[in-house]
Structures are given as C-alpha cells and as structure tokens.
Amino acid sequence: MNQRPDLDTAHIAATDTPLAAAAIAAAAGSAVAKSPAPPKQTSVFAHARYVISENPVTGLAFGLFLLISVCAIFGPWIAPYDPLASNTMAALQPPSAKHWFGTDQLGRDILSRVMVAARLDMFIAVASVALVFALGGLSGTAAGFFGGWTDRIVGRIADTIMAFPLFVLAMGIVAALGNTVTNIVIATAIINFPLYARVARAEANVRREAGFVQAARLSGNGELRILLTQILPNIMPIMVVQMSLTMGYAILNAAGLSFIGLGVRPPTPEWGIMVAEGAAFIVSGEWWIAFFPGAALMLAVFCFNLLGDGLRDIVDPQRRT
C-alpha cells in the first residue's frame, strides 16, 4: 500500500470509465438502459477496481489523461505567456525559472505553446477517431450483420486501404484533398478504417444469430432496427476500447503529417510542427525547442496506449496479455 496517489486516481478511473463508455453509447443513439442490469454493473466496478489495483500504471495513465485534458480545455487561459507573442530579446533561452521549457528562435515561451497545442492535437485525434468510429464501426457492423454484398464491398474497401503503407496513403490523401487540418482528420480516419471495420465486423458476426437478436426479430423488429438497437450497443464496449487504443496512433499519425509540413501552418502551436521547427536547432545544441513538444507528444500517446490496455482489461478480460 505504498502507492496511495495511484490508487486514488485509480478510484476515479474505476468510476469514470464505464460511465464514459455509457455516455458514448448513449450518444450513438442506443438504448443503454437495456443492456447492463444494476447488479451486473457493480461487478463491472469490482472488476475494474481489481484490474486497476493490479496495474497501478493505468491510474498513472488516467492522471496524465486529466492533465492533457486540462491543457486542451483551459490551455489558453492557464498558459503563463501568449503562445504567439514573439520577443526577440529573449530568443533561444534554455529552460529557466522564468521560462520553464525555454524559448524558441522568436522568443516565444515553449511551455505556453506546448500547453495551448494540446487542444489542436487532441481535437485532430478525437475528431478523426470519432469519424472513423462512425464510418468504420457502422459499416463493419453492417458487414458482419448483413453479410453478402455489404460484407464483400466493405471487405474490399478495407483490403484496398490495407494494401498501402498507411502513412504513405495519408500523405497522398492530404496532398490530393488539400493541405488543411480538416483533411488531416479525414486522412487519419481513412487509414484507420480497416481496423475498425474488421473489429466491428467480427463482433457483429458472432452476435448475428444470438438469442436476443432472434427474440427481437420474432417480436417484429426490422433488420436495420435490430442492427441499431441490439447489435450496436452490444459491440460498443469493444469499440470504445478500440477507440482508446487507436487514439495514440491517430495522434502520432497527425503529428507525423504536420512534422513534414502538412496541415498545420507555422505560427499555430501544434506538437508535430513545433518539433519540426526545433529540428534545425538540435545540431547547434538548442535541444529544448524540439524536446518538450516531442515529449508531450510521446506522453500523450503513451497515456492513450496505457488507457486502452487498461480499458481492454476491464471490458474484455480474455484478451489480456
């Protein structure tokens, strides 16, 4: 019991994650009230508490997640300096008490820029994951549930996307659609499509002839209605895990695109482009310009990967590794 702080955050995680899952399920227009009965819910909590006390790292990841969320929501108000204000008198200063993360070549405060950038990076990641969830999740569910031509078409689209090295395809898409942040979101969503479609397809396929589906069919529900009210809510937990697991990848991918100069325009603070700006100064020893945004990026990805693993342990204990 020497890890009190971890366990405290773990409690928050334990109570919060199923709620978040439920909230997302509700947002997708499903009847949440039907699936988890009250006694089952407490066992989920107990299991969550067990998983987290076994693996306090998940608690740590949740703490990191809170920190990133605070920066993403309140960044512009809590940042100590204006992220865009340049001050050539104070250019290229190493980290100090005044500028914790130092200043860049224009004298802008890097800590402020890293904090404010959290919003844009999180926005890109969340938006692309939400988009691919809608596209891939729904079409994959339909493919698994209906089978036949729907399945063949969705499968063929997924295969074609998988035939490309994914980052390269994302580059091509952004180049063709135009060099904007929106298109980075779209490209990131497209390259993640096969992953979501496959998971949703497999999950929907097993439940195709399940008892509750046949019961719903017998009571006169149409196929589309069954898909939306019976199948979708049931595969939601797995999909939420999938979202959390691919979130880190989405952040990496978007940052990679902006690192090579796509999407985000220079004065805008964004982690990938800040690393790119700092890259030129690495060889002359000004490490802090690239290091702090890069570290923020790494921590964000690390946090989402750990959260994803933790969530999976709660939702789908059989797949624990």
Place this chain on the structure above:
Amino acid sequence: MIRQIGKRLATTIPSIIGVIIVTFLLTRVLPGDPAAYFAGPAATPQAIEDIRKSLGLDKSLPEQFVRYVTELSRGDLGKSLTSGQPVRSDIAQRLPASAELTLAGLIISILIAVPLGIAAAVRQGSWIDHLCRMVATAGVSLPVFFTGLILVYVFYYLLGWSPAPLGRLDVFNSPPPHVTGFYLIDSLIAGDFETFRASLSQLILPAATLAIFSLAPITRMTRASMLAVLGSDFVRTARANGLTPRTVIVTYAFRNAMLPVITTLGMVFSFLLGANVLVEKVFAWPGIGSYAIEALIASDFAPVQGFVLVMAIMYVLLNLMIDLLYGVIDPRVRLEG
C-alpha cells in the same frame, strides 16, 4: 509448389488493381482541379487549360483511367515540375537510398528484437522479460522523428561520435561507382574502405532510429509466439527425452516460433515504409521519402502520386515475398494448399 506460388501471385492482382484505382482517384475524383495541381501554384489560366488538354482531363473518367493505365504500363509516371525530370527516373535514382536505409533498420531491429523476445519468453518474469515489456510499450509511443532528433542530439552534438545528419555521405567523400545503388555494398565491391566507413557512419543513426521504431512489434510477437511454442506438447516431449535446453530452444522451438513473427513482418513493413519518410526528413536522407516531401511542399503532384504508387506496389510485393517465404519455412503450408 509452383501451383501454390501461382495461386498466391493471383491474389496480389486485386491488390495491385485496387492500388492503381486509388492512386488514380486521388487526383481525379476528389475536389479541386487536378490540372491546377499539375500546373503548380504559379500557373496562368491558359497554362492550366493546356495542361488539362495534354493530360486528357477533358475526357470522361473511364477514358482517363485507360489512359492512366496505358501510361503506367509504359512506366510513365509523369513529370516533376520542380526537377523537370520524369518522375520515374527521379524515383529510380533515389530508391536505393531508401531501400538501403529501410533494410539496414530492419536488420538491426531483427538482430536485437528476436534474441530479446526469445530470452524474455525463456526466462519469463525475469529482468529481461520486464526489459522486453518496457521496449514494447515505449517503442509504440515514441514518435519516430522525435527518436531521430534525440539520437542526433546525443550522438552528434553531445558526444560527437557521428557525423552531421546531412545525407548519405559527407562532402569529403564521393559516392562509390554505381552497381547496386547501396553505398555500403558498392564501396565494398570497389574495395574502397574509406567510403564504406564514411557511409556506414552516416547510415547508423537513421537506421538505428528505424530499428528502435520497429523493435516493439517484433519483440512482442517473438515473445508471445515463443511462449506459445514452449508450452506445446512437442517441446515437452523433447524435454522429457532429455534433450539439452539449447537443442530444445534453438532447434525445436525457434523455427516454429518464427512463423507468426514472419507474418508480423508485413505489418512492420507498413509502419517502416511510412516511418522511413519521417526519418529521411530528419536526416536529410536523399531517398524517395524526402523527394515526396519536397514535392508535397511545392504542390507538385505527379511525384507524390508516383511515390504513393511505388510505395504501395513495393508493399504488396513485400507481402507476397513474406508469404512465399512462409511456405518455404513451413512445409505444412505447402501440403495443405
């Protein structure tokens, strides 16, 4: 066996067709005027109109597709506006640099990841197992360009062990006579050890960056599949018959455990080819990745399209090779087919 290969070859055809259709659609159907893309940002309306005609963009979509495929079959990928050269010769000239880098990264990665994964599986729960888990978790979280920059800072700026991250050779050396395009091999063929040393010292950091990036999936897969094999009946039998642990692990378990790892290589290649672009940018490596980035920034679309197509076809062929290799290593796959 030959029929098997033929069958597998046939399955790559839909992939290649899909790839060609997508690269074609990338320019034609999506919003925006492809003629304006090909003309570049500074073109006059008249120039754009001329390009529209010369590219056949005034024709219907199927006609355009036929034209695109015909040009492809002649190996014509269009012309780069910035270099004025045909895209094909530009890419052909830069491809060896990328291939050398990617292969070097992959080889370093396999040399570290496979023994590490095996050791972690054999001594489950020991420090090496924890090290393995750490590598696997950290590896997937590290942005590849960030790793590269840290390596440059430590090994170039702080320690001064490696040369400046500026391409394949420093200014004091001239490239070896062209045989394979791989500087390491060409310089050895020419017997020029000075150039070999120089190009190796340039290669080592970017290759290490790629290796760190691909360590995670290979280590994780090796460990998991080795654990599965070590728990199987034939390993138990081999042990019960008194074979030395070395024979059991190296002769019996290793070969079987490698099969899933080879399958993972396909996925690793997908990541590697993408990561390669970022690493090339960090190290100013004159490969096709940095070529594509330069073209992207200049809104020069033909090279980007050519790059995406070449990368995708290479990736399809790599997957084909991996599958064929799988058949060679595992005779059961051949028999079943």
